[in-house]
Amino acid sequence: MTRIDEGVDAGTLVQIHQLYGLQSHLIDDGSARAWAETFTPDGEFCSPTYPAPVTGHDDLEAFAERFRAGAHAAGEVHRHVVTNVAVEPAGDDTLRVRAYLQIVATARGGESRLVRFTTLDDLVVRHDGAWRIARRSVTRDDA
Amino acid sequence: MTRIDEGVDAGTLVQIHQLYGLQSHLIDDGSARAWAETFTPDGEFCSPTYPAPVTGHDDLEAFAERFRAGAHAAGEVHRHVVTNVAVEPAGDDTLRVRAYLQIVATARGGESRLVRFTTLDDLVVRHDGAWRIARRSVTRDDA
Amino acid sequence: MTRIDEGVDAGTLVQIHQLYGLQSHLIDDGSARAWAETFTPDGEFCSPTYPAPVTGHDDLEAFAERFRAGAHAAGEVHRHVVTNVAVEPAGDDTLRVRAYLQIVATARGGESRLVRFTTLDDLVVRHDGAWRIARRSVTRDDA
Numbered sequence: 569m570t571r572i573d574e575g576v577d578a579g580t581l582v583q584i585h586q587l588y589g590l591q592s593h594l595i596d597d598g599s600a601r602a603w604a605e606t607f608t609p610d611g612e613f614c615s616p617t618y619p620a621p622v623t624g625h626d627d628l629e630a631f632a633e634r635f636r637a638g639a640h641a642a643g644e645v646h647r648h649v650v651t652n653v654a655v656e657p658a659g660d661d662t663l664r665v666r667a668y669l670q671i672v673a674t675a676r677g678g679e680s681r682l683v684r685f686t687t688l689d690d691l692v693v694r695h696d697g698a699w700r701i702a703r704r705s706v707t708r709d710d711a
Numbered sequence: 712m713t714r715i716d717e718g719v720d721a722g723t724l725v726q727i728h729q730l731y732g733l734q735s736h737l738i739d740d741g742s743a744r745a746w747a748e749t750f751t752p753d754g755e756f757c758s759p760t761y762p763a764p765v766t767g768h769d770d771l772e773a774f775a776e777r778f779r780a781g782a783h784a785a786g787e788v789h790r791h792v793v794t795n796v797a798v799e800p801a802g803d804d805t806l807r808v809r810a811y812l813q814i815v816a817t818a819r820g821g822e823s824r825l826v827r828f829t830t831l832d833d834l835v836v837r838h839d840g841a842w843r844i845a846r847r848s849v850t851r852d853d854a
Numbered sequence: 855m856t857r858i859d860e861g862v863d864a865g866t867l868v869q870i871h872q873l874y875g876l877q878s879h880l881i882d883d884g885s886a887r888a889w890a891e892t893f894t895p896d897g898e899f900c901s902p903t904y905p906a907p908v909t910g911h912d913d914l915e916a917f918a919e920r921f922r923a924g925a926h927a928a929g930e931v932h933r934h935v936v937t938n939v940a941v942e943p944a945g946d947d948t949l950r951v952r953a954y955l956q957i958v959a960t961a962r963g964g965e966s967r968l969v970r971f972t973t974l975d976d977l978v979v980r981h982d983g984a985w986r987i988a989r990r991s992v993t994r995d996d997a
Binding site: 578579582583585586588589590592593645647648649650651672674675676677678679680681682 | 719721724725728794795796797798809810811813825826827828852853854
């Protein structure tokens with residue numbers, strides 16, 4: 569059971585939970601720049617939904633804005649629901665963080681539905697004294 | 712990124728996660744008074760689903776009992792699923808806590824369905840040495 | 855409100871969150887033995903879905919393998935989504951941990967759906983210096 573009990577200290581675990589708890593609110597409520605800045609300045613977002621990785625704060629911000637614009641154009645609210653955050657050490661000041669991410673869409677005046685079930689597999693590093701995502705790899709269960 | 716890194720200490724973050732983890736079990740398993748007491752004595756619950764705020768332990772308890780009675784009358788079990796807890800400082804011994812709250816209903820012998828997707832935006836304060844909800848504002852994605 | 859404020863220290867709470875965050879990844883990604891070892895050596899898994907308790911690492915491992923084989927045979931990916939982790943003291947080095955557990959299935963190339971909503975009610979103990987599940991009782995909302 570080394571995978572559970574290898575040493576990640578309690579303070580770090582709590583900061584990671586806080587990072588993942590907050591991150592979805594940022595992209596979902598339109599704080600696109602703040603969402604981008606949960607990544608390192610050269611952070612990468614890799615998803616099979618998109619043809620190429622999105623890299624760096626400016627492109628990540630634009631990506632977040634497109635996500636929200638797409639939902640708005642569809643007359644829906646889209647949410648990123650994060651659960652099952654699991655943290656493993658991956659080197660000096662480096663963590664592997666996995667989590668489930670569900671996209672839930674709600675039409676104005678209509679019903680909510682689970683659009684997509686994905687798994688995040690992130691490399692998280694210390695940057696300027698805070699934990700930031702250096703690389704996010706997303707896999708989709710329907711792919 | 713001040714929104715993530717402003718100082719909420721690890722011990723407080725863990726207590727808040729515990730409060731939000733437990734709170735739903737209380738309303739869902741019929742511990743209506745204990746659920747009410749996760750609020751301050753003059754705590755307020757404001758939701759567009761209900762015409763006026765629900766205020767104070769007695770009214771909150773009655774509210775929780777009505778929630779459960781409604782589910783029971785429908786022959787269903789209703790659950791409050793809380794995710795994406797994010798904590799920000801909001802003054803001395805005062806926090807802003809946001810979270811997603813999904814209502815999931817299951818008919819006896821039937822299927823489960825996502826009834827409603829909401830966001831909690833809470834003011835949480837220290838009361839008698841414990842964190843309690845002073846004001847909860849609920850927004851619905853379908854509204 | 856003793857149920858919230860009784861003393862479970864912050865370090866323990868964080869370890870429990872880590873245990874529950876990681877556990878689902880283990881069964882879902884095929885790490886059947888590692889999943890089994892989140893239980894004590896004589897740990898018990900009791901669910902109305904199965905006729906008898908599953909007991910001990912070998913049987914738990916086989917159980918986890920059957921779960922994954924069943925999903926695979928159905929051409930689906932099945933996920934264990936854990937939320938609302940709530941920890942209460944239950945004696946010396948013993949905790950009661952409750953959580954919601956949703957099973958979400960996704961067909962390859964198809965849609966995701968909520969298959970089952972359950973509640974975990976676990977007895978968790980210290981074993982060889984780590985928190986392990988001594989007995990898991992699962993209830994289903996459709997039962």
